[in-house]
Amino acid sequence: MSSAHRIGSLLTTEGHRLTTGRRAVVEAALASDDLFSVADVQRLVPRIGRATVFRTMRLLVDLDLVCRVRLEDGSLRYRLRVAPEHHHHLVCTGCGSVEDFSDCGVDAVSKTLAGRTKYEIQGHRLELYGLCPTCCVSSG
Amino acid sequence: MSSAHRIGSLLTTEGHRLTTGRRAVVEAALASDDLFSVADVQRLVPRIGRATVFRTMRLLVDLDLVCRVRLEDGSLRYRLRVAPEHHHHLVCTGCGSVEDFSDCGVDAVSKTLAGRTKYEIQGHRLELYGLCPTCCVSSG
DNA sequence: CCCCTCAGTGATACCTGGTATCAGTTTCAA
DNA sequence: TTGAAACTGATACCAGGTATCACTGAGGGG
Numbered sequence: 520m521s522s523a524h525r526i527g528s529l530l531t532t533e534g535h536r537l538t539t540g541r542r543a544v545v546e547a548a549l550a551s552d553d554l555f556s557v558a559d560v561q562r563l564v565p566r567i568g569r570a571t572v573f574r575t576m577r578l579l580v581d582l583d584l585v586c587r588v589r590l591e592d593g594s595l596r597y598r599l600r601v602a603p604e605h606h607h608h609l610v611c612t613g614c615g616s617v618e619d620f621s622d623c624g625v626d627a628v629s630k631t632l633a634g635r636t637k638y639e640i641q642g643h644r645l646e647l648y649g650l651c652p653t654c655c656v657s658s659g
Numbered sequence: 660m661s662s663a664h665r666i667g668s669l670l671t672t673e674g675h676r677l678t679t680g681r682r683a684v685v686e687a688a689l690a691s692d693d694l695f696s697v698a699d700v701q702r703l704v705p706r707i708g709r710a711t712v713f714r715t716m717r718l719l720v721d722l723d724l725v726c727r728v729r730l731e732d733g734s735l736r737y738r739l740r741v742a743p744e745h746h747h748h749l750v751c752t753g754c755g756s757v758e759d760f761s762d763c764g765v766d767a768v769s770k771t772l773a774g775r776t777k778y779e780i781q782g783h784r785l786e787l788y789g790l791c792p793t794c795c796v797s798s799g
Numbered sequence: 800c801c802c803c804t805c806a807g808t809g810a811t812a813c814c815t816g817g818t819a820t821c822a823g824t825t826t827c828a829a
Numbered sequence: 830t831t832g833a834a835a836c837t838g839a840t841a842c843c844a845g846g847t848a849t850c851a852c853t854g855a856g857g858g859g
Contacts, residue, residue: 536805536854538808539854540808567808568809574807594845609780612781620772632760645784647765648781707838
């Protein structure tokens with residue numbers, strides 16, 4: 520509840536209105552799995568319109584309260600942003616749980632490539648996939 | 660044309676039929692930019708059905724003749740596979756041209772993370788984005 | 800404390816990119 | 830040459846996301 524309250528305050532201080540729809544979506548997000556989809560949220564707040572759920576998710580992403588994670592198949596998931604600025608995800612392909620990490624080691628590669636290709640490198644996307652300890656055991 | 664012919668042979672030796680539709684799609688792919696979309700191909704072969712273009716692209720991917728590249732916005736592009744097995748892409752956000760690289764340096768990070776998180780890491784996706792020398796000049 | 804305004808809402812239509820279906824057509828081997 | 834099976838194209842469908850627009854309710858000014 521305190522998280523919901525904190526997010527609510529942030530919305531209003533940023534000049535957005537704290538509507539019942541937004542409150543519901545935020546609470547659904549807080550109550551969701553580590554990595555949740557818009558559909559998950561919709562299931563939790565069926566009375567809230569589809570468009571509003573999408574709009575609110577976008578708002579939360581814009582406010583850096585939530586971050587998007589792209590899965591291997593290209594679909595999107597969301598998760599509450601608790602990690603520091605630059606970070607990547609290690610996603611369990613079994614249960615969808617996520618570990619953050621920030622020491623991605625790509626900067627070195629980036630520099631090497633910049634030298635070799637003369638590109639001006641702007642950024643990168645890195646995501647690791649694997650099985651978490653629990654899924655490791657259960658999958659044999 | 661020799662590339663088209665080589666791909667055609669590969670299709671037949673793999674037990675697929677070499678139809679006019681497939682021939683057209685292959686030639687369109689060969690005639691396309693470095694990084695092309697299904698829509699690009701469709702534009703070049705408007706007489707070939709949408710479904711057939713998608714099916715043929717999937718076939719080419721399955722045969723490792725073409726690889727998928729996922730862009731920052733999640734959309735898919737294709738490119739002729741000329742690079743070795745494990746590789747990544749450095750995509751120019753200006754013009755869409757692509758450099759391959761394989762020395763991604765993620766394995767070390769992978770090992771560290773595996774130790775720290777006890778995940779069994781299965782793979783990763785890495786893509787770099789930047790401006791190619793040409794676009795660098797014209798935008799700078 | 801009420802009222803007005805405008806941000807926000809929900810229904811709905813639409814869009815993109817991809818797949819399923821299925822009757823009709825082509826390939827290719829025998 | 831022929832026929833089975835692979836393939837095709839039209840079409841319907843799906844998922845996930847955006848645009849539109851009349852309506853509503855949040856919350857600041859009076």
